[in-house]
Amino acid sequence: MALSVPAIMKTTAARLSALYLLLFALCAVLLVFYMTSLSARMLTAQTQETINDEVLGLARAYQRGGLPVLVRVVENRSRQPGANLYLIADANGQILTGNVQSLEPGVIDTEGWTTEPFSYKRFGEGELDRLRSGTSDQTTAPATGDNAARQSEGEQGHNAIALVLRLPNQMIMLVGRDLGEPERFRAVIRRALTLALGMMGLGGLLIWFFVGRAALKRIDSVSEASRRIMGGDLSGRLPVTGAGDEFDRLSENLNSMLARIATLNEGLKQVSDNIAHDLKTPLTRLRNRAEATLSGKHKPADYRQALEGTIAESDQLIKTFNAILMISRLEAGYSSEHTNRVDLAAAVRDVAELYEPVAEEAGVSLQAEVNGAFLVDGNRELIGQALSNIVDNAIKYSTDSTSKPAVRVTLERTHGEIRLCVADNGQGIPDDADRARATERFVRLEKSRSQPGSGLGLSLAKAVMTFHYGQLDLLPGNPGLSVVMSFPAREDH
Amino acid sequence: MQMPATQPSSEIAYNGPMKILVIEDDREAADYLQKAFTEAGHTAHVAGDGETGFALADAGDYDVMVIDRMMPRRDGLSVIAGLRSRGNTTPVLILSALGEVDDRVTGLRAGGDDYLTKPYAFSELLARVEVLNRRASAKEAETVYRVGDLELDRLSHSVRRAAREITLQPREFRLLEYLMRHAGQVVTRTMLLENVWDYHFDPQTNVIDVHVSRLRGKIEKGFDKPILHTVRGAGYMLKGG
Numbered sequence: 105m106a107l108s109v110p111a112i113m114k115t116t117a118a119r120l121s122a123l124y125l126l127l128f129a130l131c132a133v134l135l136v137f138y139m140t141s142l143s144a145r146m147l148t149a150q151t152q153e154t155i156n157d158e159v160l161g162l163a164r165a166y167q168r169g170g171l172p173v174l175v176r177v178v179e180n181r182s183r184q185p186g187a188n189l190y191l192i193a194d195a196n197g198q199i200l201t202g203n204v205q206s207l208e209p210g211v212i213d214t215e216g217w218t219t220e221p222f223s224y225k226r227f228g229e230g231e232l233d234r235l236r237s238g239t240s241d242q243t244t245a246p247a248t249g250d251n252a253a254r255q256s257e258g259e260q261g262h263n264a265i266a267l268v269l270r271l272p273n274q275m276i277m278l279v280g281r282d283l284g285e286p287e288r289f290r291a292v293i294r295r296a297l298t299l300a301l302g303m304m305g306l307g308g309l310l311i312w313f314f315v316g317r318a319a320l321k322r323i324d325s326v327s328e329a330s331r332r333i334m335g336g337d338l339s340g341r342l343p344v345t346g347a348g349d350e351f352d353r354l355s356e357n358l359n360s361m362l363a364r365i366a367t368l369n370e371g372l373k374q375v376s377d378n379i380a381h382d383l384k385t386p387l388t389r390l391r392n393r394a395e396a397t398l399s400g401k402h403k404p405a406d407y408r409q410a411l412e413g414t415i416a417e418s419d420q421l422i423k424t425f426n427a428i429l430m431i432s433r434l435e436a437g438y439s440s441e442h443t444n445r446v447d448l449a450a451a452v453r454d455v456a457e458l459y460e461p462v463a464e465e466a467g468v469s470l471q472a473e474v475n476g477a478f479l480v481d482g483n484r485e486l487i488g489q490a491l492s493n494i495v496d497n498a499i500k501y502s503t504d505s506t507s508k509p510a511v512r513v514t515l516e517r518t519h520g521e522i523r524l525c526v527a528d529n530g531q532g533i534p535d536d537a538d539r540a541r542a543t544e545r546f547v548r549l550e551k552s553r554s555q556p557g558s559g560l561g562l563s564l565a566k567a568v569m570t571f572h573y574g575q576l577d578l579l580p581g582n583p584g585l586s587v588v589m590s591f592p593a594r595e596d597h
Numbered sequence: 598m599q600m601p602a603t604q605p606s607s608e609i610a611y612n613g614p615m616k617i618l619v620i621e622d623d624r625e626a627a628d629y630l631q632k633a634f635t636e637a638g639h640t641a642h643v644a645g646d647g648e649t650g651f652a653l654a655d656a657g658d659y660d661v662m663v664i665d666r667m668m669p670r671r672d673g674l675s676v677i678a679g680l681r682s683r684g685n686t687t688p689v690l691i692l693s694a695l696g697e698v699d700d701r702v703t704g705l706r707a708g709g710d711d712y713l714t715k716p717y718a719f720s721e722l723l724a725r726v727e728v729l730n731r732r733a734s735a736k737e738a739e740t741v742y743r744v745g746d747l748e749l750d751r752l753s754h755s756v757r758r759a760a761r762e763i764t765l766q767p768r769e770f771r772l773l774e775y776l777m778r779h780a781g782q783v784v785t786r787t788m789l790l791e792n793v794w795d796y797h798f799d800p801q802t803n804v805i806d807v808h809v810s811r812l813r814g815k816i817e818k819g820f821d822k823p824i825l826h827t828v829r830g831a832g833y834m835l836k837g838g
Contacts, residue, residue, distance in 0.1 A: 422716055423799055457768060458794060461807040489798040496801045
């Protein structure tokens with residue numbers, strides 16, 4: 105997978121990862137700042153508490169023996185290793201005792217806690233600094249609030265916070281604590297956090313690289329397979345690993361979609377084959393008739409007759425063509441917003457009434473025995489067309505009956521179904537295979553070839569039943585044939 | 598009775614020349630229609646696209662319009678809807694190559710008055726256009742139809758010819774009622790199936806012919822003059838005198 109950087113960024117996974125990484129980094133930086141500032145505040149509070157304790161002790165010493173005792177205690181404590189800062193100065197700010205050699209000016213002028221860390225120098229540090237910097241003035245140079253100056257001083261000396269008190273004799277006492285330790289602590293925390301976050305980020309990148317790459321590989325294999333299918337290999341299917349994950353589910357769904365498309369495609373191919381086969385014959389006939397009329401001399405009446413025949417033949421072609429189209433649309437699950445409540449009993453009465461004169465003329469008794477209402481969800485027009493095709497057939501094929509030809513239309517409700525049965529007493533279709541084939545497109549069983557018709561009547565009826573979520577069955581009658589249209593009954597019945 | 602202006606036109610429908618507008622983008626089909634309408638004695642104007650057709654229809658005073666459904670620039674249904682919203686009530690017949698089950702409903706809902714699927718026979722189109730002619734359709738309000746000596750009373754559901762009562766089945770009555778409303782005009786088999794049975798499909802057998810011949814038996818048997826005529830290649834026509 106040699107993907108260049110822009111190509112990588114084109115994948116959703118990479119873009120999402122980059123976004124997450126950015127958010128994560130932002131959060132991490134905020135966290136570091138929050139943690140360090142929190143710890144700094146905690147450390148300052150702790151320092152102040154220590155100083156308070158210290159001052160309390162010194163106050164007790166002062167109460168016990170006045171200034172001399174205080175000075176002695178201060179000197180004692182000053183000499184201890186890692187001692188706090190102590191300073192006692194006279195009212196003018198002249199340092200009398202303590203372990204502080206010099207201070208930022210102004211620090212001891214106001215009583216109470218110093219508002220900001222100040223820089224100072226302990227005894228014994230001066231020479232070293234002077235050697236290092238080459239100037240003694242800088243250590244005591246007035247820091248005029250200039251940040252840079254104070255920082256440079258802080259680097260040479262130390263930073264501290266302190267409590268400044270005025271003794272009853274107007275002398276000034278300062279007790280402070282060096283900030284070096286808390287600062288170091290803060291730096292350690294910051295470093296640790298930064299390191300940890302950096303490692304987490306790196307880990308995230310690695311995880312993305314391996315996990316994301318696996319996902320990309322799956323997607324690539326799916327695209328590869330779909331390219332093959334688009335290339336014409338319609339039998340191809342997307343890979344399913346069997347892991348049952350979302351990729352497998354996606355592939356399975358796409359595969360069943362492909363299967364459905366293949367079925368429809370097959371149906372379409374069959375329709376076009378049938379159209380080609382069954383329209384070619386009449387079209388050829390049409391063409392031959394026109395050609396024959398044109399060649400040779402004929403009387404005007406012959407031309408007229410030929411043209412009339414041509415029109416009649418083309419009308420039949422159009423009918424056939426329309427029927428094929430309709431069947432295909434119905435089978436393709438054409439959805440109609442004009443499906444509504446249809447009373448099958450009314451449909452039966454209508455069609456029976458429509459065909460009654462035809463039946464009478466053919467010497468067939470057409471009986472429709474329907475009582476009450478049989479409601480289904482459907483399209484009245486389509487049901488009427490299907491039923492009239494079936495009744496039409498029944499009348500045609502009952503004429504070869506051995507007894508008095510009769511067609512009976514009945515309606516009955518059985519568990520969850522409404523069965524509309526059209527039964528004739530003709531010869532029927534004795535052969536089971538023939539009966540099964542009779543609803544296929546253009547199938548005209550041997551004995552029906554003499555009858556007019558396109559061979560699409562029952563196919564259309566079957567497609568109409570499919571459209572209504574029902575089915576069409578051809579059952580052997582006794583004698584004759586029973587065509588049964590089964591509709592799912594409406595829920596409210 | 599003697600005043601020609603109030604003389605009811607029920608004896609014979611207005612069948613004079615009509616002014617027809619054909620909006621059809623297929624040049625050849627449009628020319629054929631224009632020629633055929635002219636031969637039938639009407640005047641036909643042709644517009645080759647929806648916009649031109651809309652402008653012509655909006656400006657002209659036509660008796661009937663024949664509008665193709667799918668056209669460049671503006672489709673037929675939009676033309677009809679636009680005309681209807683401007684108060685134009687000229688009857689419209691929609692021509693369509695679609696022929697889906699719902700198309701008819703969609704077309705009629707958009708303001709069309711009749712619907713014909715391509716390909717069609719010109720005789721069918723002509724019959725439908727003549728029936729649509731707004732100057733001929735004033736009969737809806739009449740309660741008694743008279744053609745020759747045949748008389749149909751829509752309120753009492755009675756039919757008599759030369760003062761002799763004729764008994765008809767309900768469907769036969771409706772069939773005769775439709776034929777009499779359009780007396781003097783050609784009525785096709787599909788028009789009868791649509792208007793009398795409310796079905797819009799092609800029946801496989803000649804069911805309508807059998808119904809008509811049965812009706813013919815009832816209204817002609819015993820009378821010397823034929824009144825229900827068969828028009829070859831087209832349909833039927835009720836015509837007295």
